[in-house]
Amino acid sequence: MTKTARAYTNIALIKYWGKKNKKLKLPYTNSLSLTLDKFYTDTKSSVIDNDEDIVSLNGEILDFKKSLRIKRYLDVVRKMYDFDEHLKIESVNHVPLSAGFASSASGFAALAASINSTMKLNLTNRQISTLARNGSGSASRSIYGGFVEWHAGNDNDSSYSEPIDENPKTDIVLLSVVISEAEKTISSTNGMELSVNTSPFYTNWSTLVASEIIEIKQAIAQNDLQKIGEISEHNALSMHALTLSANPPFTYFAPETIKIIQIVKALRQKGILAYVTIDAGPNVKIICSNESVNKVKNYINEQLPKVSTFEAHIGKGIQYI
Ligand code: 2P0
Numbered sequence: 351m352t353k354t355a356r357a358y359t360n361i362a363l364i365k366y367w368g369k370k371n372k373k374l375k376l377p378y379t380n381s382l383s384l385t386l387d388k389f390y391t392d393t394k395s396s397v398i399d400n401d402e403d404i405v406s407l408n409g410e411i412l413d414f415k416k417s418l419r420i421k422r423y424l425d426v427v428r429k430m431y432d433f434d435e436h437l438k439i440e441s442v443n444h445v446p447l448s449a450g451f452a453s454s455a456s457g458f459a460a461l462a463a464s465i466n467s468t469m470k471l472n473l474t475n476r477q478i479s480t481l482a483r484n485g486s487g488s489a490s491r492s493i494y495g496g497f498v499e500w501h502a503g504n505d506n507d508s509s510y511s512e513p514i515d516e517n518p519k520t521d522i523v524l525l526s527v528v529i530s531e532a533e534k535t536i537s538s539t540n541g542m543e544l545s546v547n548t549s550p551f552y553t554n555w556s557t558l559v560a561s562e563i564i565e566i567k568q569a570i571a572q573n574d575l576q577k578i579g580e581i582s583e584h585n586a587l588s589m590h591a592l593t594l595s596a597n598p599p600f601t602y603f604a605p606e607t608i609k610i611i612q613i614v615k616a617l618r619q620k621g622i623l624a625y626v627t628i629d630a631g632p633n634v635k636i637i638c639s640n641e642s643v644n645k646v647k648n649y650i651n652e653q654l655p656k657v658s659t660f661e662a663h664i665g666k667g668i669q670y671i
Pocket of ligand 1: 361362364365366367375381452454455485486487488489538539628629630
């Protein structure tokens with residue numbers, strides 16, 4: 351009986367933005383994330399007597415085009431671990447597009463864990479993280495719960511994630527504010543490449559990340575949520591500065607994105623704990639505390655009645671169910 355692997359999504363507090371090796375998805379810098387509860391992917395895989403893989407998502411078999419990324423990934427895994435069997439992959443995403451999170455992190459983390467189990471590869475979590483990274487960079491972090499650091503590394507084996515604190519005591523709550531469910535026009539892969547190649551600030555970004563990783567780890571060790579929020583917000587806005595300073599310039603922000611950044615600043619001035627972090631899209635995630643989250647939610651709903659909000663807490667690492 352093959353087990354289903356479950357992996358939760360994660361939000362980067364110190365962002366990954368740029369690959370030094372596209373094929374292996376080796377990043378230029380380390381990154382640091384928080385694994386979230388609620389939003390996850392369940393994946394089951396089984397060996398089939400077929401010369402092609404079969405991929406199903408949410409109960410529907412994917413056509414050639416939609417399954418291509420996963421099939422290519424399975425080719426990489428077969429080569430890496432020296433097996434020939436083809437697989438049927440059955441994935442169910444509990445990461446609603448409407449919640450403003452990408453599903454590639456939980457998706458490839460669950461897939462890597464599932465292949466490990468089905469093919470009896472006996473991989474360590476570090477090796478599963480490496481395997482997940484080959485599918486999507488941010489997936490390497492979803493192997494663990496709580497706060498997680500992805501070490502950039504220099505080759506396939508040295509680029510992996512590691513837990514910093516899987517059961518943190520900080521009362522961090524993440525409020526996802528959804529402005530738009532539309533597909534982004536510039537994929538993160540293309541956005542990263544354009545920033546690396548053309549932003550004059552890219553070397554400063556690498557230096558900044560190195561120091562912010564050290565600072566945020568100190569703040570995590572001290573359960574200093576305000577400091578965690580300050581560093582995360584600064585890091586996220588610095589990442590977006592790499593898009594605005596690219597040539598040609600681009601941005602993931604929508605007008606409402608800026609509006610929410612301003613609202614969050616105003617809330618802080620009223621003594622309410624709130625900091626923004628933003629990925630490669632217009633939606634904003636607000637770092638709150640147990641105490642501040644309802645106030646933040648009510649204020650956002652009052653000011654922007656059209657947006658929806660989703661609350662998430664600290665999540666766990668890979669589970670087999
Ligand atoms: C992150 N993002 O650290 C950053 C911050 C978006 C902004 O990782 O090309 O889907 O598959 O390695 O992981 C989104 O990119 O990119 C991402 P690939 P991925 O979470």
